[in-house]
Amino acid sequence: MSYREVYDRWLADPEGWWLDAARTIDWDRAPTRALSDTATGGHEWFADGLVNTCWNAVDRHVEAGHGARNAIIYDSPVTDTVAHITYADLRDRVARLAGALSARGIGIGDRVVIYMPMVPEALIAMLACARIGAIHSVVFGGFAAHELAVRIDDAQPRCILAGSCGIEPSRIVPYKPLLDAALAQSDHQPDFCVVLQRPQQPADLHPDRDVDWDAFQRDAAQAPCQPVPGNHPAYILYTSGTTGRPKGVVRPTGGHLVALDWTMANIYDMQAGEVFWAASDVGWVVGHSYICYAPLIHGCTTVVFEGKPVGTPDAGTFWRVMARHGVSAFFTAPTALRAVKREDPAGALAREHDLSSLRAVYLAGERADPDTVEWAERTLGVPVIDHWWQTETGYAIAANPRGLEPLPIKTGSPSVAMPGYDITILDEAGTPCPPGTLGAIALRLPLPPGTLPTLWNADERFHRAYLSRFPGYYETGDAGMLDEDGYLYVMARTDDVINVAGHRLSTGAMEEVLAAHPDVAECAVIGVSDPLKGQVPVGLLCLNTGCARPVEDIIADCIALVRDRIGPVAAFKRAVVVQRLPKTRSGKILRATMVRIADGETVTAPATIDDPAILEEIAAALCGPANPQS
Ligand code: COA
Ligand code: AMP
Helix, strand or coil: CEHHHHHHHHHHCHHHHHHHHHHHCCEEECCCCCEEECCCCCEEECCCCEECHHHHHHHHHHHHHHCCCEEEEEEECCCCEEEEEEHHHHHHHHHHHHHHHHHCCCCCCCEEEEECCCCHHHHHHHHHHHHHCCEEEECCCCCCHHHHHHHHHHHCCCEEEEECEEEECCEEEEHHHHHHHHHHHCCCCCCEEEEECCCCCCCCCCCCCEEEHHHHHCCCCCCCCCCEECCCEEEEEEECCCCCCCEEEEEEHHHHHHHHHHHHHHCCCCCCCCEEEECCCCCCHHHHHHHHHHHHHCCCEEEEECCCCCCCCCCCHHHHHHHHHCEEEEEECHHHHHHHHHHCCCCHHHHHCCCCCCCEEEECCCCCCHHHHHHHHHHHCCCEEECECCCCCCCCCEECCCCCECCCCCCCCCCEECCCCCEEEECCCCCECCCCCCEEEEEECCCCCCCCCCECCCHHHHHHHHHCCCCCEEEEEEEEEECCCCCEEEEEECCCEEEECCEEEEHHHHHHHHHCCCCEEEEEEEEEEECCCEEEEEEEEEECCCCCCCHHHHHHHHHHHHHHHCCHHHCCCEEEECCCCCEECCCCECHHHHHHHHCCCCCCCCCCECCCCHHHHHHHHHHCCCCCCC
């Protein structure tokens, strides 16, 4: 069927279309209605259905006779391990962990924080929560203890499942001391923690609070799948907003199952039994949707890769994994391919492997630059498909659906709106713009199944952040345009969110950290272009009058502070000291102007600037000789 036919069918009868899509899911009680209103003026899907995510992702495939099929392939170049877990094994391991959690009183609606590296146990933990209706919240390992503490205080977990350490190419990252430090900072305390002891760095266990992963479940009975209502939160995933307080995106169970299964067949063109690999991390939305849930719901094999695109051991590691495991579809962030391209520009390492199983590569997380896309197409000889989405949606808003009749690819565009999404470009006044005009990218309400119905414990913030600026629309925070054929072009963020190596970070959060330094009077953090990571943060610091400490020491403190408070993933490695920040006459810091200066553009002073002369000083600081810490 063509994309146009499918999209038009959805447009003609959205609710009927989604009820039809819901048939691929095993419901304990099938939903009679697709869409309903919530008490707080929002929307929810499949609310009167009863369903279990783990049943759909694991048990149903075993029941259908596919227990011997690989569910997970764990490939870890950093520990020199390759392991296979069949669907039958996975069911037993998940059911046992779920049973042990149930025995300790964890049940429907209880929160469980998961703080684990890229090991199969991270998926087992997520699925065990889903099995008993507990709501997991996975926290990425590259965040500092403070960020973990903020999430613990917001989610209020009864239990935390953690790994003793993560393994980065250059070092072992002890996770357990970070967890201990987070719990020392957080007001909320869990009843208990379960720690997966990794041989590379086992952790000290707190006798009254921590239990060993194996001992915890050794004698546990296997727990059955607990059906939950379709609108039950499957998980909370925190993502960066414009302030230091992350937003807890809530994922509803029924819509998540239906939408992800649809994307596997129609966007990624995957059949049950084939191998799907998303080279991301379970701490991000890509990891939730396409390392854990979607491939398993669809009966595919998923690859859990514990390594980096380069350095583990070399820039051919992606191609080795694809060839060895027969990967059909590969999903990554453009930054990962840029890292490979930088080390192997001729793509010679790809020619050392049999990549005949690979049908397409999918990119998301940041803008896919045409150079990288063309390089990947040349190197791999398959279509490289950009698609655009967000933590909030959980799956692609715009894509080129390979499971339908393929659409032409237009370089620089993630293609067209997926069924469920009505993408509109709005001007400042909220009026729809004609094709070719730049504006705010908005989605007409209601959002489709699986997208966020609200923010955890923050319904008012949800309405303020996403729904208040353009009544009747969801504001994506991205700016862009549509062309005459309905192809979308995503150009920039409209807020203070930056994208560093495919990781979404808040410059506002970094500013809050810098502002707390005793010598810093005022500061701004901007995202400047970087050939590898897309963007990197740079801090501009105004020091207190009379500050006598050497500038280099203060800059070093600031860099250490951001690493300590937010984490190494912020990649905050450069700050400069300036006398003043450029501002409008009403006092708003001109961050976008500073970004253009840092990116080497010719900048004319905005009409609203209070003192145009200041821009020269900013240019000298940002583009002059590198400061000692950079
Ligand atoms: N646990 C602990 N620390 C982590 C971590 C984790 N899970 N992940 C990253 N870090 C640390 C890194 O060790 C690094 O620390 P350093 O400053 O001491 O070197 C820092 O956080 C930044 O990490 P990273 O962003 O991975 O940068 P890098 O320079 O090590 O690697 C790339 C660059 C491009 C190879 C890498 O960013 C990459 O693979 N990106 C793909 C991102 C992705 O898949 N995003 C998901 C969206 S699809
Ligand atoms: P995250 O919530 O971490 O997935 O980040 C979502 C944001 O990343 C989007 O709002 C965009 O700003 C950016 N993004 C994701 N995918 C793309 C893409 N294909 N093209 C351009 N930007 C993207």
